[in-house]
Amino acid sequence: MVDQSRARSVTVITALFAVLLVAIVAGVGLGAVSVGPTEVFAAIGRALSGESGPVSDAVIIDLRLPRVLLAALVGACLASAGVLYQAIFRNPLADPYILGVSSGAGLGAIIAIVSTTTATGLRYGLVPAGAFAGALATILVVVRLASRRGRLETTSLLLAGVAISYILAALTSFIMVLFRQSMASVVFWMMGGLTSASWRYVGMIAPMFVIGVVVPLLYTRQLNIMLLGDERASQLGIEVERFKRITLAFASLLVAAAVSVSGLIGFIGLMTPHIVRLILGPDHRLLLPASTLAGASIMVFADLLARTALAPIEVPVGIVTALLGGPFFIWLLVRREGVR
Amino acid sequence: MQFRKMLVSLFVIVLAVLVLTGCSSASDAETESDLVESSSADDSSTDVAEALFPVTVTDDAGREVTVESEPMRIVSLAPANTEIVAALGLIDRLVGVTTYDDYPPEVADIEKIGDFITPNLEAIAAAEPDLVLATTGVQADVVTQLEDLGAVVIAIDPQTLADVAGAVAVVGQATGAVSEAVEVIADMNAAIEEVRTAVSAEEPVSCFLEIAQDPLFTVGDGTLLADLLTIAGGDNVVAEPGYVGYSLEQLITDDPVVYMATLGSMSDPADLAVRPGFDGLSAVAADRVYVLDDNLVSRPGPRIVEGLRLIAEALHPNAF
């Protein structure tokens, strides 16, 4: 019986890897300038060997490939963060932005944008740094607010998150009004997009993804037990308060990393784990890696859609995911009605 | 709050009524004077008759506006309009300008009545203008509101270089400064001719003009800037009309020879190379990246000809 489930897990993970690979090849090949799969690999080959090729090579190697890889990383970060947040809150509808991280990142980004109106070259480094710092600072404040005698209660976290969210969003709007010339840039950033993808961003995010996902993968058993409630988990031997904080830290690192380079892309962190759990079950040993891979694939496809739907205009990816998210919730609602 | 708002509106209405009745009574006959429209070549300026008041003009919103008597208190809702008024020698009559206005330097002393996007109606009313020079588009609502208060509003929004001269003519008519208008237009046309001659020998060079970077926005046919590009000897790579969002992939495929950006979008030509993906552009490699002063290039006022020259110099440095 045990072997059966292990074999099933291996099959599922392999299948998801395959899907991701297809998504990446499709993402790199399709766009304003379309290129077939063989060309894609040829271009990569040329880049590795140092040969020079046609103009399309530049598009593939310098634009598409980093962008698609960044999309995969961002999707993976958001989906795995979603899994972790849903475990901490014991709620399959928890979202990685639930603790006000999005507002904090937004504020950090807008400060970076308005302070570089006369030095726009600095923007590419400063905006991710600002968003990242804003995201992490927010989490720290929220956790601090919600801690009572060393205990971190779910309700307190949620309340603190909402409160901080509102305050930061108000500050962001206020700054936007004062610096109206930058409004378009800020709003565009907040809608979530991968237009400024680069190898540099990929290099920044990849290590954070690895840390943020690999460590929780070692703790999947504990994540399962946490679902029984704080008291029961403690009775079964989990150091609950410490575990919550550590998991929150990794989850927030993943969210901050994703948000810093791609703005506020919604729904991936919520939908992906939810759907994967419905299909594959709640066991985190399979749920976490499966969601990570699924999130990566979904984001690559969403970004492909964002780039090609209204070419040459690029629709912000956040809009595409929102268009997927709405019907998702309606489907959930309908499903519940049916069950009853 | 409601009560206070009502009081202020009442005050403004009373004021507007006083302003209107204060104007001298109009004569019955409305004399239509010829509109002086600039053509591409010589101007038959000497044929323009002296405008009498009242005068009716057609503004860029297609509205027929009648100015009863010579306006002595003018409010400008756009920097370009302010520059036109100043070029006509009427700067002393300006009683209200926007916070964006910066030329000529004397406008610093003039009362500010709000910014370009949201002019302050109360401030405008307090300035008691007998002529308001607005724009269309984002200010369309303001125009309606001002007219409801009884103000005389002319909307100015040139779409081509030729239209700019037309705007000068309309303002000249409305303010009674027709001869000054003729002079200004003549100077403008001369400057334009100079540029045209200089680049006529050159092949049009492929170019791209960035007006915003996040998201990347540029100009296509039908916009004033695109018109400037063509006249200055450029071949805009953008095929779509109007203000267009552009993808990086398309840009790299188009690979323009010259890359220009307005100052509001980019601070330094070196910034472009820093952006991921842009260092592959030929323009970057050949150091043909130029940052242009928006105030000269985007403002549909008399100084647009200086902007035209800047563009031409960027496109064809050897011709100057």
Added chain:
Amino acid sequence: MLSFENVTAGYGDTAIVRDVSLVVPPGEIVGLVGPNGAGKSTLLRAITGSADVHRGSLTLNGTSLANMNARDRARSVGVVPQSVEATFSFSAREFVLMGRHVRMTRFGTASAHDHDVVQEMLELTDTAYLADDPVDTLSGGDLQRLALAQALAQEPDVLLLDEATSHLDLNHRLQVLNLVRRLADEGKAVLAVFHDLDLAARYTDRLAVVHEGGIFSAGGPSDVLTPAMLRSVFGVRAVVGADPVTGSLSVTPVLREQDVPPESQGSVFIAAGGGAGSHLMGLLALEGFSVSAGVLNHGDMDREVAASLMVTRVDLTAYDTPPEEIRTQVLDMARKADARVVFAVPYGPANLANLEAAAAAEGPLVLVGTWSEELDFTHGEATKLWRSLQADSIQVTDARRALAAVRGLVHSEP
């Protein structure tokens, strides 16, 4: 061995239990009983770490529990809670496997041994047939047994049961408690909170009554479960008897102190014995009558009930004629009463006094039951007295009618 020494514990700064000392040795089932809010769960939580220990020492085999980390604690203490949260669709087997967490290495996977243990626990708790069902589809009772299996999978030395049979049906309640008994006999120390006093009496070796944050009394079930304790702690007038089949104590609550009307409705004298008067005594008490019963012998059911209901009486150990003072006392009781009720029960030298007193008191009375000479152990005296009473009395057949008659008599008093 689990030991509480002068422990004061609670939540945050609030103390719920104060100065509690209690010992749970291996091999024993110690029960905790008491009213709601008395602090029973707090004592359990002090062990698991969910409640804070403010003062005193709480140790397990000499090691302080307060300083133990969650992992070490879970290796020694298994908890079966009152209710289990199961909103995710793990299978029952996976659920029980979670109990093995503390016996596995931090990053390891479940070994064959772990799975064997899980299987064993499933069978022990009669949940093996559910093994592959998702826990969010199971009933409260199934979940409670699975929670026990999960706790047992931890292989703890101490078991804490917090009303662990509340959702179980009759069958499984027996099963679980029998299992726990066996586990205790095999060496585990068990501390269990009971709401059902009969179960507590039957399955515990020792009982501690928790009242207003302290231990009211502790000891063997028969020492602890007394009518006096039930009155003081639970505010209930109850009869404590021996269950005829199991021999263990059985508590029958009769009346809440709060329900006793403050003013007496009247007084009633009853001559009964052998359990015949118990029902009427209960009914009278419920209606607020003060009751006296003359002499009653130890071992007589009526005496037990009378004791619980605070019926005025004289308890006798001997069966011969009581001394003069006692007979006078009984006569006094009968005279003072507003109504008298005499049951047709065996009368001997001892309780003849009751019959004599009822007759001597004069005034209408109620006779319950049919007289037969087989009831007479007084050489005819009882029969003579009964017959003399028949004329002027209301004859009824059972306690309910007797009650109605008494009401009538009492209210018609001038």
